[in-house]
Amino acid sequence: MWRHIASNALTCLIVLIFLMAGVILWGKNQYASEGPLADQMCLRVERGQTMRRVSENLEEQGAISSGTIFRLGAEYTDKSGALKAGSWLIPEGSSMGDIVELVTKGGASTCGTEVVYRIGVTSLETLVRELDTETEKYVEVASFNPNEDEAPEAYTSVRDESDTRYRIAVAEGVTSWQIVQGLKAADVLDGEVAEIPGEGWLAPDSYEVRRGDTRTEVLQEMQQKQEYILAEAWxxxxxxxxxxxxxxxxxxxxxxxxxxxxxxxxxxxxxxxxxxxxxxxxxxxxxxxxxxxxxxxxxxxxxxxxxxxxxxxxxxxxxxxxxxxxxxxxxxxxxxxxxxxxxxxxxIFFVADGTGGHAFAKTLDEHNANVAEWRKIEAERNSQ
Known part of the structure; x- marks a missing residue:
């Protein structure tokens, strides 16, 4: 009788082990397989938020099929404690494993709000924009001149958020003095600029910065890039x-x-x-x-x-x-x-041609004719 009971118990244990193995295998497949998200979405992870709250948010929005499997998978891969605050673009069909990787690897936010400090030849502009996940293009929310306008609420409300991205955009043809003035107006940067960098040595481009970066560090990056560009061209x-x-x-x-x-x-x-x-x-x-x-x-x-x-x-x-x-x-x-x-x-000559471009000439006679044509265009515009 005891042998019979023991045999049945062993059989049940074996069946249970196989069932558990099957459940584990099923869970792994669920964790790694394509997810139910139909359209990409922007997931915001608040500072101090837990993996449980993130999984609930994802489940509510239809990005994952099971919050439990999501959390167990994160725990199994030792990533449950590596959650990073920010806004993360989750592509359609992302697996749970893909999403865990996105929200734990860190780096700059990949969607959400971006603040661009534009330094132009004739003006400064601070632009607040949001990523439209459907078109993957940024949509302008607000813009203002930091030297002339009061900062709007659309800017002040996102300036200190952990997932806001910041960018300094420098136009070609600005002077070093203008760049320094523009960096002074970017209030997410720290530090004073002791000396205006030499003219020509700052590369116009778009530079991603973080809150608390110093203005000197940004200028050094611009100079290093310009030195590289010049050396390569020369x-x-x-x-x-x-x-x-x-x-x-x-x-x-x-x-x-x-x-x-x-x-x-x-x-x-x-x-x-x-x-x-x-x-x-x-x-x-x-x-x-x-x-x-x-x-x-x-x-x-x-x-x-x-x-x-x-x-x-x-x-x-x-x-x-x-x-x-x-x-x-x-x-x-x-x-x-x-x-x-x-x-x-x-x-050896050129003059404006009225279209935004120039008329070029090899001789003074050709040039004088081009100048006469340009003055005629100027006169017509002034008379309107």
Whole structure:
């Protein structure tokens, strides 16, 4: 009788073990298989939130089939205590394992709110935007000039949130003084700037920053990037470029940057200045004269006077020979590359053509005709 009972007990134990093994295997498959999320979603994880609360949130939104399996899987992979605060973009069909990985690996938030501090040639702008998970594009929520406007609630309410992302966007052609002023207006950054960086040495680009980063650290990153871009471009310069060193390339690139905003014109504009340098002609470019007046501290806001064109300054290229002593702005990569590899042309003049671009000329007669056409366009616009 006891043997019979023992045999039955052993059989039940074996069956139970197989059942448990089956349940475990089923749970593993559930944890690793494609999830029920039909459309990608933005999951916000608050600071101090638990894996249980996150699993409940995911289950409520139909992103996972079982909060229990989700938590057990996180525990089994030793990630239940590694939850990171932030906003995480969960792709459609993500498995529970995928989601656990997303919410525990850390780094910058991948969705939610982004604050962009834009430093432009003529203005500063702080922009608050949210990611639309359907289109995967950011939608503007608010924008304001931090030097002129009071910060709106849409900004102050998200500025200190743990999942808000911050970005400094620097336009091509801004001066180092303008960049420093823009960083001062970015109130998520810390620290003072002891000295304005050298003109031309800050790479225009978009830089992701964190709350508490110092302004000096951001400037150092910009300088390191510009040094790399310049060195790379100088290493592939054309043989006939009339530049003695990479610093002269940076100077010429800054002039090209200020003369045209059209990508397709940069190498043509650069060719004009290269041709003039090769022929011993003065560059005669207005942006350098303007820099001599403003010293890069803001914009002139008016046309140049004849007296200013005749005034002797180190930056007046109507008077001095060759290049000015320093860059006149911070050029982007494309202008640097144009300066060291200009188009091969015979152009030595150019003037605005009324379309946002320029008319180029090989002779003074051609140039005078282009100037006459431009003045006609200006007169028509002023009369409207």
């Amino acid at each position: 290493g592939s310069k054309a043989d006939d470029v009339p530049l003695e060193d990479s610093y002269q390339a940076l100077i010429l690139a800054s002039i090209v940057e200020k003369e045209t905003g059209l990508a397709e014109e940069r190498r043509q504009v650069a060719s004009v200045f290269a041709n003039r340098l090769n022929r011993g002609m003065r560059l005669q470019t207005d942006p350098t004269v303007i820099y001599g007046i403003t010293e890069g501290k803001g914009i002139l806001g008016r046309g140049l006077r004849q007296s200013e064109l005749r005034k002797g300054t180190p930056f007046n290229t109507y008077i001095i020979e060759g290049l000015p002593p320093t860059p006149i702005a911070n050029p982007g990569r494309a202008s640097i590359e144009a300066a060291v590899n200009p188009d091969s042309t015979d152009y």
